[in-house]
Amino acid sequence: MARNQETNQKLKDERRERILSAALLLFATKGLAATKVTDIADAAGMSQGLMYHYFKAKEEIFTELIRGAFERINYACCVLEEMPDPPQEKIRMAIATLLQGIQDNADHARYHLLIAQATASEAIPDEARVIIDQENQLPYEAIARIMQQGQQDGSIRVHDPNELALVFWSSIRGLAIYRALHGDKFKAPDPELLMRVFLP
Numbered sequence: 001m002a003r004n005q006e007t008n009q010k011l012k013d014e015r016r017e018r019i020l021s022a023a024l025l026l027f028a029t030k031g032l033a034a035t036k037v038t039d040i041a042d043a044a045g046m047s048q049g050l051m052y053h054y055f056k057a058k059e060e061i062f063t064e065l066i067r068g069a070f071e072r073i074n075y076a077c078c079v080l081e082e083m084p085d086p087p088q089e090k091i092r093m094a095i096a097t098l099l100q101g102i103q104d105n106a107d108h109a110r111y112h113l114l115i116a117q118a119t120a121s122e123a124i125p126d127e128a129r130v131i132i133d134q135e136n137q138l139p140y141e142a143i144a145r146i147m148q149q150g151q152q153d154g155s156i157r158v159h160d161p162n163e164l165a166l167v168f169w170s171s172i173r174g175l176a177i178y179r180a181l182h183g184d185k186f187k188a189p190d191p192e193l194l195m196r197v198f199l200p
Contacts, residue, residue, distance in 0.1 A: 018045065019055065019061065021044075023035070023043075024107055035058060037057070066131050066132065067128075074142075077143070080093070094143070099172075103186070109179035111176075118132060119132055140169055
């Protein structure tokens with residue numbers, strides 16, 4: 001009996017992820033308004049009725065994508081800050097990991113595109129707007145703190161750490177958007193190229 005429950009839960013989780021992945025692609029390429037529930041169901045390979053067992057509306061899916069994206073990136077930033085490595089190595093590791101993720105997984109790139117679009121749009125669900133307003137600055141603040149620590153030990157160039165964090169995330173997001181738009185033609189640049197911006 002327990003095994004059946006485990007199998008059923010695994011199937012539910014897989015279907016939910018299929019819906020989210022399909023919706024992410026559609027929202028990133030067509031936008032929320034132009035995406036229909038039937039589009040998401042078709043892309044996920046299931047009936048509209050089955051999809052409604054997981055999400056009540058496309059707005060709920062959109063909000064879940066925004067929430068999940070910020071949960072992952074903010075958790076990763078917290079883990080990065082708590083690591084015992086020197087600040088310069090934390091920045092180097094973050095750049096390499098983010099670029100590798102964008103290179104290897106198109107969904108990583110689409111999440112950056114989705115967040116950029118959602119942040120600029122007024123036509124998104126209220127709950128998604130609240131999440132963006134509350135969570136959007138946390139990755140910038142975490143990287144700025146690491147930059148400041150690196151300045152203190154002389155491993156990061158002396159400059160406004162908030163501006164360095166802005167350059168960091170703008171570079172990552174720009175490359176992610178390029179990957180989302182150009183697909184497999186994208187090849188991530190050498191992480192050291194971006195790292196040099198932050199070295200003294």
